[in-house]
Amino acid sequence: MRNALPNLKKEIAASKGRHLVLVLDFDGTLTRVRRRFEDVRLSKSMERSLCSLSKLKDVRVVILTGRTRPFMRKTFNVPGVEVIAERGVFLTREYRRNKSSITLMLGKMNSLLAPLTRKYGARVEKKEASTVFHVRNVASALKDAALQEAVEKAMSVRGVGRLFTPVYGRMTVEFQPKGLPDKGEAMEEIIKRYGSENMYVYIGDDEADEPAFKAVKKRGFGVLVRSKEKDYINTKAKYYLKGLAEVRNLLGLVYALKKNEGRG
Structure with missing residues (x-):
């Protein structure tokens, strides 16, 4: 598996001038993971990078996150960037x-x-x-026990098993309504909205992002953001980035390449 930065110029050139739809996860991809999830904020430098990209005519930037709409309205305000909260669940008939x-x-x-x-x-x-x-704040020896007890408690509610399913993430378990679109399904909806003729790049850092990596394979590529090489095994992403600094560098490189492409 290769780093995305030295391969980006080749990928952009291969797109032959197609418009780029850049879709990004939020926590752990654009922001640092905090012990208190309420404390997550977008840095000014990352905000400037996204703002610059959103001004290019042939680039569309979308944030696809599990965060709530109120949280994103409060913490994220970059003009021209579309935000799809809770994986677009509010658009589904089942919900x-x-x-x-x-x-x-x-x-x-x-x-x-x-x-x-x-x-x-x-x-x-x-x-x-x-x-x-x-369970980020839970002692390491107790994390698994805490997650297991949480699942047992939540699923004991009458009727929950019919409507909900537990989905594990990095130090989390989320109780999601059945029929809730995963990020792959949400990515397919984004592709339908903007057109299959465009180039799509998805950047994420979690197991929940794997369906989105798979969804963009035929129309672009996925990028996994992780610091440890062992995490690159069995991912559907084509490339990796080591941390937020490299994500920010990639955004800057995309801006430079697409801006020069427009001049050409």
């Missing part, structure tokens, strides 16, 4: 049909998970369509 039941069950799950935040030092992130149990 609209089951919204009242989902809201009721989320309330019950959150009540059962609350004691575990005190027991383990974990945190619960309440979303509009799901609930996330975070």
Whole structure:
């Protein structure tokens, strides 16, 4: 697996002037992962990079995140960049049909998970369509036990098994409504919206991003953001970047290459 930076010029050249749709995850890709998920913020330098890219006529920038709409409205304000929160769940027919039941069950799950935040030092992130149990602050020896107990508690609510499924991430488990689009399905919707003739690049750092890497393979490529080489095994991404500094460098390089391409 190769680093994306020295290969980007070749990839842009191979796109033969096609418009670029650059889709990025938020946490861990554009921002540092914090012990408290509420403390995540976009740096000024990353904000400037995204803002510059969004001004190019042949580049479209999209943020595809599991974060809530209120959180993104509060913390992310880059003109010209589209934000798709909670993986676009609000657009699905399943969510609209089951919204009242989902809201009721989320309330019950959150009540059962609350004691575990005190027991383990974990945190619960309440979303509009799901609930996330975070164990970043939990002692290493207790993380697995905390996640297991959270799943047992949440899934014990009557009817939850019919409407929800637990999805594991990096030090999290998210209780998602069944039918919630994964990032691959959301990526396919983005491709339908902007057109299959464009070049698509997806950048992400988590297991949840793997379906999106797969979705862009025929129309571009995926980039995995991880610092350890062992994490590059079994990924569907074509390239890797080592951390936020390299993500920022890639955004700057995309800007320079596409701007020069436009002049040509």
